[in-house]
Amino acid sequence: MEELKDKVILITGGTAGIGLACTQAYVAAGACVVVIGLDNDSVAETMNIIGDDHLGICCDVTRDADVRESIERTITRFGRLDAIHNNAGIGSPSKPLHTTTDEEWDFLMSVNIKSILLTARHGVPHLKASKGSILHTSSLVGEIGQENHAAYSATKGAVNALTKSMALDYALDGIRVNAVLPAAVMTPMLHTWAHEQPDAEKVFDFLKDIHVLGYCPAGDVIADACVFLLSDKARFITGVNLPVSGGAELGYRRNF
Template structure:
């Protein structure tokens, strides 16, 4: 069964990582997909791997209102409608405390992760009212539980969570559902870049496996499966939901960071520095 047959999806950050996995599964489910990215190289690489008449590529920066307005109009001109806006574009850098973050770094993270949603909604809402469509935001578990050395990023993802709920209330009268997915660790190009920025690079892969009680840090396809469900008619009575796609990591963060190691019948605390 094609859950998205004849639907049109406007997908930001769609040429790599979770977005790319979503693009593939949406297309397989019958959707026409407009893929938005600000990276020319990523767009061209994705086009070589994933070229089809039902896939439309647009170079645009979600933090730029003119770019987003143009991309929405181009999508409607190309496909005739929009049924889904999936706000997946995001940045995670810098890995810093509040005091270590510059004004420029702070603004960049918020302009992409939060204001990008503002832009796509502002320019795409009329199309969604016509189609009684849906909005999906890619959040993060750290928007609920916080994370060391990621003040700006976690603040944006907390904002995404509450924004999702407010939008769900605002647009429910128009039959528009608004939800979010909240992954923990997912192996994407962005996560690999993040890993190399951490103080203890040698331990980061083991750390990312261990924070998930199911035992491993997944690839983006597990998130894409959840996204497909939320934008399909299978989730027709779900709105305002922040769905963890985390392998139980909201439990594992606490268990792993505070766990104890027993050696020779003496319980010793784990050195947190080795696990951060």
């Protein structure tokens, strides 16, 4: 079933992890996908997977000129833009706030938050024309916090607030804005985070146990929710920060 047939979807960070899973799911659902990646090799590898009917662009999502050019290339190629999925993000450093450097703080804020500003700045005029949709990949830690991950948690709390404010700002233009909130997903970024922890060997058992459903998923479970939120089946849903977390937000459970 092609829930996204002929929709033009631009996804940042679409070449790895959750982003790659979403890219593949959007293609399978019939969309024309514009994949934004940080380096030429990852973009080329992704294009080999999804084919030439789509568009791959190497872009630094923290740079206004790069984002503007990416939107322009999308319109030149496809003539329209139906959705922007702000998926690009970084998870490091994993440390308390007082030990976070200025450089680490600024980089996190630029990738995880400023990139949303830039895609909105250059993409919203086109989304107004199509009455399109914006989707953010956020995180459950933006709602409940996380030990030794203060700056990252702050960026995701900001994304969650942006989701609601942007939904209000653009509602009269027919643009819906939502976010998905994973708890943990087995991605390269998660593996990096795990190995930054004091006892990395115990982390993967922890990642399984925090999910009430009993396992830490791959990116496909997030991608399925994203396909729904960008489809017409979600046409009356906006301003929602949707946990896709296996029930991790529900609290403690007995696992012994």
